Amino acid sequence: MTNDLPHNAFKAALAKGELQIGLWCCLADAVAAEICAGAGFDWMLLDSEHSPNDNRTILAQLQTVQAYPTTAMVRPPTGNAVTVKLLLDIGVQNLLIPMVDTAEQAKALVSATRFPPEGVRGVATQTRASRWGRVHHYLENARQEIGLFLQVETKAALSNIEEIARVDGVDGIFVGPSDLAATLGYLGEPTRLEVQREIEAAFRSVRAAGKPIGILAPDETLARRYIELGATFVAVGIDTMLLARATSALLKRFKTSQKE
Numbered sequence: 151m152t153n154d155l156p157h158n159a160f161k162a163a164l165a166k167g168e169l170q171i172g173l174w175c176c177l178a179d180a181v182a183a184e185i186c187a188g189a190g191f192d193w194m195l196l197d198s199e200h201s202p203n204d205n206r207t208i209l210a211q212l213q214t215v216q217a218y219p220t221t222a223m224v225r226p227p228t229g230n231a232v233t234v235k236l237l238l239d240i241g242v243q244n245l246l247i248p249m250v251d252t253a254e255q256a257k258a259l260v261s262a263t264r265f266p267p268e269g270v271r272g273v274a275t276q277t278r279a280s281r282w283g284r285v286h287h288y289l290e291n292a293r294q295e296i297g298l299f300l301q302v303e304t305k306a307a308l309s310n311i312e313e314i315a316r317v318d319g320v321d322g323i324f325v326g327p328s329d330l331a332a333t334l335g336y337l338g339e340p341t342r343l344e345v346q347r348e349i350e351a352a353f354r355s356v357r358a359a360g361k362p363i364g365i366l367a368p369d370e371t372l373a374r375r376y377i378e379l380g381a382t383f384v385a386v387g388i389d390t391m392l393l394a395r396a397t398s399a400l401l402k403r404f405k406t407s408q409k410e
């Protein structure tokens with residue numbers, strides 16, 4: 151343990167164009183997070199948008215995952231300066247902000263991750279992020295190791311996607327296939343051709359802006375296709391889905407009448 155600012159290996163790898171394979175985590179539990187971290191994913195998304203996490207449960211998962219060579223990324227329920235500040239203070243270094251539709255929103259989120267005069271992040275000296283004040287020059291250097299990733303998942307966002315991606319301080323764009331499908335008029339059909347075409351166009355725009363592109367793809371064929379199309383941070387599974395499928399399949403082997 152040193153008093154250096156913790157290195158953000160995920161952000162550094164993406165900046166070099168290295169593929170980062172991730173797991174989407176909704177179980178909201180430190181033991182579950184530890185089991186998943188032990189698999190060796192490059193990154194794990196701890197979700198608070200649709201999962202029963204709060205800052206205490208996120209904190210417990212951060213402490214657990216930190217013991218493994220896996221980077222945690224956290225998705226708050228919504229992106230605003232207060233939510234971002236609280237997560238950064240407990241030591242979150244990678245944020246995934248849902249529902250970002252405009253470059254103005256993106257700029258406000260960048261500002262939320264930076265201390266004045268550059269931004270509006272509130273200053274606290276006694277936080278886990280600075281190892282309780284022991285990290286030398288935390289206030290000056292914190293922003294270098296913070297990764298800000300924005301979710302593009304509405305029709306409006308698609309029309310602004312390149313502008314959003316070009317905002318200085320945005321480290322990558324992540325497509326939310328389910329919400330995108332819904333807003334395009336195909337609720338529950340993210341694999342539909344029309345949605346896939348929009349996803350491919352989104353990938354092209356983000357790549358044109360020179361930023362990393364990521365996506366959630368629990369279907370292996372789709373995940374491999376997205377990687378071929380240039381996605382460099384791909385969540386290839388969801389913890390709840392893996393558990394639900396494995397438990398149903400196990401029981402089915404013993405009770406033949408049981409449906410998966």
Ligand SMILES: O=C(O)C(=O)C[C@H](O)[C@@H](O)CO
Pocket residue numbers: 200301303325326327328329330366
């Ligand atoms: O729109 C999406 O897809 C996402 O943002 C991911 C979902 O929220 C995730 O919970 C899987 O359903």
